[in-house]
Amino acid sequence: MNTVTEHAAIAAADAQQASTYNASDVTLRARLIEAGILIDTGEDGLYGRSQVFEDVIDRLNHAITLLGADQEAEVLRFPPAMRRHDFEDSEYLKSFPDLAGTIHSFQGNDRGHHRLLEALEKTVSVGEEERTDEWMDQQKPTRLVLTPAACYPIYPTIAKRGALAEDGATVDVFAYCFRHEPSIDPGRMQMFRMREYVRLGSPQQVMDFRQKWIERGSLLVNLLGLPFEIDLANDPFFGRGGKIVADSQRAQQLKFELLIPVATPDRPTACLSFNYHMEHFGEIWKIAQANGELAHTACVGFGMERTTLALFRHHGLDVKAWPAEVRDFLWGDTHSRISAGLEALS
Template sequence: MDKQVSFLDQLFDQGILHDSGVDGLYARSDLFEEVITRFEALAKSFGKDETSEAMVFPPGMPIKDFETSGYMKNFPHLAGTVHAFCGNDHDHAGLLQCLEVGEDWSENQKPTDVALTPAACYPLYPILARRGALPAEGAYVALQSYCFRHEPSRDPARMQMFRQREFVRAGSADQAIAFRETWKQRGQDIMKLLELPCTVDVANDPFFGRAGKMMGSSQREQELKFELLVPVNSAANPTACMSFNYHMDNFGKAWDIRQQDGSHAHTACVGFGLERIALALFRHHGMDVESWPAGVRKALWG
């Protein structure tokens, strides 16, 4: 039996996750949520003296900001948008008839001004832009958001709706790069506390199409993205549980985020895949948290 399915079935059997009938969309138990909450507290403790503010975003963002991000150009295969019924009484009657006989009822569903958030940092950038020029020290923001990516899978570490905990740095190139390098080391330090095996390697985003392959190669060559990989389903294909990204001034230009001298801001972010880290803990330490190693329990529960 496939190892991914086997691990997912174990999670279902133990009541840690609950099947919805749609791959990558699961209900989560109180225990699963508690592990995530404990991990978030641990992660936030590493940057608590540096962050200037914290925000939590809903799973949707304005469609205009979504378009500005370039996500639809680069990752259309992963994107999701919110549609709603926009018909009249006659259209409603037709919708009811379609539902009755099991036919397609989506004809009068139209796009709204909301897109599903693909990355936790995206809603932050237009907020920073609207404030005017960044202070001399830049911005250092802690974020959390539910995110969506359309890639249904039986791999429990590849959910369609998931949460990201992020820290974002906006300012000069030196500030952004130093931030990313600091968090690359912190990420490994956190994994040591959790007694999870990991490696850090250069990576690229899953850009779409032929041109996307060239963009991915360029991203790797410039070492703009690194991932912290943990074996969750197999040692041969470890899962990216953290990412460390330097965007140069791409987002600064896209949203017109300025520094004090008028130049466009550079940005960097570190992202923690909260569900993936929880799954890694259950995979390596077992389904009974009471039997997890003492050091892991101390790091999470104190």
């Protein structure tokens, strides 16, 4: 067994024994909407969230904060949009052009506005039938794009400060993200929240960080009473060349995911990811270590909606009926349970 995942895999095997599966993409989604936990907007992968759902998100977010309290991370928060210039530099479009979301706006004159309204009138006149996008001919790209991952604004921000300190840097970031992949699977939302801890420094510093968070992520999901497994993974790189990149990512063991059955038992959902980027972002933004060498980076990403959906999937739609240990953890003395878990890992 790979030493990076040894402790987590053992914990996963114990948790896996307790799992039972009886839901599908459609039925879980339907049950959540019928219960008012998710609000159907008419677009696959775009949902409103109820107070109950948001309360669980808040409790989960608090637990993650306690889990990383000793990391002395700089807390940064960004809006769900980023500067197009930085997005272009990130090379995201090389790997995931199909997932990117750009922001367009009307920037014309009165004549252009008139053409827009004419086209819009034709569009809405069809009612609920399939509509054209003719009115969008009057829209032009802005200087913004939708943020694809919470960590993306971090790298240009850190780069502007100059070389890292001797012990590198750790950042805590939380943001709404967008990926264009409409699906009836409620775990595959187009707009979702991602909580991340990002580490910048030497290869050893960031690899130690990733190992630590594989163990801590496993601890969290165990405390949530959820079945899981950790597996080697790759990102969904685009096109024929994407398979080569994906195979290389797996061969170098750059990405691991914590998988929980959410909508279907045979396709568990990646709820946490543990990523080692090597010097990729350091090279793009010229982020230097204290010794002048390119910084390496790693991150742990918590899928907030996905983990919350997993809780509803395995513990039921009535949070008051969830197992006592899970309720005590989320709505009780979260701090002491996290502290005890971390002490057991040390």
